[in-house]
Amino acid sequence: MREFIYYSSTAPTSGKALDEKNLNKSGRIDIAIHSLIAAFFLSHKIRTDTKVHLFFTGPPSSPKHLELKPVIEGKTGEDKIYFSKQNVARVLKKMLYKYKEGIKNEVFPGFWIEQQTILQYVKGISTDNLYILDPKGEDIRKVNIKPNPIFILGDHLGLPKKELKRLKSFCTPITVGPETYFASQTVVLVNNELDRREIPPH
Numbered sequence: 001m002r003e004f005i006y007y008s009s010t011a012p013t014s015g016k017a018l019d020e021k022n023l024n025k026s027g028r029i030d031i032a033i034h035s036l037i038a039a040f041f042l043s044h045k046i047r048t049d050t051k052v053h054l055f056f057t058g059p060p061s062s063p064k065h066l067e068l069k070p071v072i073e074g075k076t077g078e079d080k081i082y083f084s085k086q087n088v089a090r091v092l093k094k095m096l097y098k099y100k101e102g103i104k105n106e107v108f109p110g111f112w113i114e115q116q117t118i119l120q121y122v123k124g125i126s127t128d129n130l131y132i133l134d135p136k137g138e139d140i141r142k143v144n145i146k147p148n149p150i151f152i153l154g155d156h157l158g159l160p161k162k163e164l165k166r167l168k169s170f171c172t173p174i175t176v177g178p179e180t181y182f183a184s185q186t187v188v189l190v191n192n193e194l195d196r197r198e199i200p201p202h
């Protein structure tokens, strides 16, 4: 399994605040959507070895942790949902609407929402295979990445200073190249590097 943790300080934290017709005005949730598409979708195929965590801290009820590990087996509408590049915004909106106080709610098979901060979540992970995507980090091509890696990245504003400092104390900063890329482009570059190295083995 490979995992991505995406943080956005502006993305909406309620279903009502996500306007499907105005995505780039809805706390730049368009960037989260592009990153999700880069994480999961291949031509005619969904990656089944990938999980994405979205941490949103925009208005009105921050923080929210949305966890996505799409199910592809079984009957659509019962065992799995129809999940495509076209309906990502609608799926996120429904997840936000279905938040239930005090629990981690499985809204659809493989799609959960709960109230949690990125630091609470990352502190609970017991792995040394944790990387923060940072233009000033070590070159990904020189890093020995073990199976089941986890990569953390930020939105257009990056990660806030406080979170970045804390996260860097237990993550290895790595860079995917000499430019500052869009969040979704960094996901593509990481996926490509892992595919080439066959991590995890397919």
Ligand SMILES: C[S@@+](CC[C@H](N)C(=O)[O-])C[C@H]1O[C@@H](n2cnc3c(N)ncnc32)[C@H](O)[C@@H]1O
Residues within 6 Å of the ligand: 132, 133, 134, 135, 136, 152, 153, 154, 155, 156, 157, 158, 159, 174, 175, 176, 177, 178, 179, 180, 181, 182, 183, 186
């Ligand atoms: C558009 S960038 C954010 C730019 C923002 N102004 C900043 O200073 O963080 C979005 C995210 O992509 C990742 N990123 C961008 N370029 C990268 C690079 N060369 N290597 C690794 N990660 C990168 C970082 O995690 C960043 O938070």
